[in-house]
Amino acid sequence: MFSSSSESRSSSSLPIELWRPIIEQVSSKDSLASLARVCRFFQGEAERVLYRSVILHHNDHALFHALSSRRRAALVEECSLYLPPSPTNSRSNSNIKHTSQQGTQHTCPHLALLSRMRSLTSLSLRGPLPANSTAKSLSFPFRLTTFCTTEALSKPLITLLRLQPSITRLTLLNPVLPPCPSLAGALPNATALATLTPAPALAILPHRPVSHLHILAWANSSVAHVAPLIGASSGPLKALMCAQGLALSPSDLGLLAMHIPNLSFLGDLALTEDVAAYLPALATLPLRTLLINRASAGLDKRFSERAVVRAIGAVCAVERIAFTTRVTADYVWERRAAGEEWVKVKVEDPCEVAGDLWRAT
Numbered sequence: 001m002f003s004s005s006s007e008s009r010s011s012s013s014l015p016i017e018l019w020r021p022i023i024e025q026v027s028s029k030d031s032l033a034s035l036a037r038v039c040r041f042f043q044g045e046a047e048r049v050l051y052r053s054v055i056l057h058h059n060d061h062a063l064f065h066a067l068s069s070r071r072r073a074a075l076v077e078e079c080s081l082y083l084p085p086s087p088t089n090s091r092s093n094s095n096i097k098h099t100s101q102q103g104t105q106h107t108c109p110h111l112a113l114l115s116r117m118r119s120l121t122s123l124s125l126r127g128p129l130p131a132n133s134t135a136k137s138l139s140f141p142f143r144l145t146t147f148c149t150t151e152a153l154s155k156p157l158i159t160l161l162r163l164q165p166s167i168t169r170l171t172l173l174n175p176v177l178p179p180c181p182s183l184a185g186a187l188p189n190a191t192a193l194a195t196l197t198p199a200p201a202l203a204i205l206p207h208r209p210v211s212h213l214h215i216l217a218w219a220n221s222s223v224a225h226v227a228p229l230i231g232a233s234s235g236p237l238k239a240l241m242c243a244q245g246l247a248l249s250p251s252d253l254g255l256l257a258m259h260i261p262n263l264s265f266l267g268d269l270a271l272t273e274d275v276a277a278y279l280p281a282l283a284t285l286p287l288r289t290l291l292i293n294r295a296s297a298g299l300d301k302r303f304s305e306r307a308v309v310r311a312i313g314a315v316c317a318v319e320r321i322a323f324t325t326r327v328t329a330d331y332v333w334e335r336r337a338a339g340e341e342w343v344k345v346k347v348e349d350p351c352e353v354a355g356d357l358w359r360a361t
Contacts, residue, residue, distance in 0.1 A: 016045060023049055053078040058110060058127070073116035083110055083127030108133075115140055122146035124171075129156040138163055145169065152176045153183075153200065161186040168192065172200045175217075191235065192359075197221075202229045211235035212358060218245035223252040231259030239265035239361040241291070241354065243327050247272055253281040265361040267291020267354060268327050271298030275308055283315040289357050294323045309333045309342050320357065327354045 023045045026032050036046035051072050056063055056079060067073045108130050114120070120142035126149075129138075133156035144164045148171035151157055161167065162185050170187060171194040187208055194214040195201040198221045201213060210233040230237060237260050247270040248256070256263065263285050270293040271278065277298075282290075290312065292299075299308075309321045317338050322329040328350045333342045347353045 016041070020045055047072060048075050051075040055080045055082075056110075056113075057082045058084040064109075064113065067113055067116070070116050073113065074118045076117040077119050078122040079114070079117060079120055080124040081110060081114070081126065083108075083125065083129070085127065111137060114142075118142055120144065124148040126150050129154065129160065131156065133159065135159050135163065140164075147171070148173065150174055153203070158183060158186060165189060170194070170204070172196065173216075175199065177203055198226050202226065205230055205237075206232040207234055209233070209235050211237055212239040212361065213237060213241070214358065215240075215242045216244065218242045218247075220245075223248065223255050227255045227259040236260075236262045238262045239358050241265065241267050241358045243268060243354075246270055246293075247297075249273065250277040250281060253278055257281045257284045262286065264288045265290075265358055267322070267358075268293050268324050269296075271296035273298045275299070275311055279311065279315045282312060282318075285316060287316050287318045289320045289322075289361060290318050291322050291324050291327070291329075291354060291357075294325050305333065306342065313338070313342065322353065322357075324354065329353050332357075 019042070023032075023035070023042075026035070026046075026049065029050060032046045032050040036043045036050060051067070052075060054063065054067070054076055056067070067076070111130070111133070114123075118141045120140075121144060123144055123146070125147075128151055131154075138156065138160045140163075143166040145166055146169040147161070147164065147167050149157060150173045152174045153172070161170075161183075165186075165188050167187060168189050169192040170190050173196050175197040177199040183204060187204060190204070190208050190210055192212040192214075193201055193204060193210045194216070195204075196216050197219055198215055201215060204210070205213070206229065213230065213233075230240070240256075240260065240263060246268055249272050253269075256266075261284070264287055266285075266287060267289070268291045275298065292308070305323055308323075312318060312321065313335065319336070320332050320334050321342075322332045329347065330350050331344045331346045332353065334345050335342050349356075
């Protein structure tokens with residue numbers, strides 16, 4: 001349909017306002033690229049959708065060449081960038097300098113490409129920033145709100161975080177917290193934080209307005225050590241999720257309640273004792289959503305979900321309880337107000353229910 005010049009001429013007789021919502025629904029990158037080549041009438045709208053979100057590998061020469069156009073690069077709002085392992089030593093990158101509009105000299109062409117993405121709000125970095133990166137070379141024209149990295153908190157990375165004070169959502173997928181410069185002045189507006197282990201979170205949380213914390217693996221971290229530092233967030237923290245290993249005793253839950261008194265979301269909680277032992281601590285929290293690991297040692301294999309939700313609902317104002325398997329659930333127990341009967345509500349996407357409830361808190 002996109003290859004006929006006569007069809008493109010008749011299509012162009014319709015206003016772009018009618019075509020725009022149709023083009024927005026095209027999810028195939030190949031189809032969008034084909035549409036962009038039909039005529040100039042479609043090119044702008046098709047490329048706006050095509051380059052809005054990009055995944056750029058350091059050896060993807062075709063996409064790299066396409067984004068060398070400032071017009072196309074300015075369309076990028078979300079970018080996942082896979083940097084080379086050693087960009088300063090790469091044969092293809094050595095002795096190459098790129099100049100941004102501000103006149104900054106980049107020895108890494110990928111950083112030069114970022115400097116053209118003026119509309120970028122979400123950036124995911126996979127691979128190390130060049131060790132010789134300076135504040136000048138990391139001064140980009142965009143304002144990030146979301147940032148993710150697989151790298152440890154290196155000096156260049158912290159410099160980048162300092163230069164992007166608008167970041168509100170931060171994801172650190174590296175368990176190592178190496179000796180690094182102070183984080184002072186970085187992330188003043190961070191409200192949602194996701195880390196692989198507690199260590200990076202504990203370095204960032206104090207005195208920052210983090211309200212949502214997601215730790216992928218609790219590991220063997222001591223609640224007595226972690227809870228006070230988590231509570232140091234000026235958020236205040238109201239949503240805590242851990243995908244693995246959040247096995248809490250009743251006394252552990254009591255410590256969390258003491259240091260995080262505003263907690264309204266908690267999961268994926270693995271009970272080590274009978275549910276009744278947790279009720280005093282649950283009664284002190286303003287919980288609205290609770291995720292309980294179905295494999296909890298404190299739950300009998302033939303436990304009654306309705307009996308558990310009724311017992312918990314009798315001591316706190318919780319509105320949603322889900323029994324999860326690897327942070328997924330097919331349904332959620334819900335009630336509209338305290339005292340009402342609980343009902344099972346099927347969820348549309350079992351794999352996303354935990355994250356959706358965490359973000360909605």
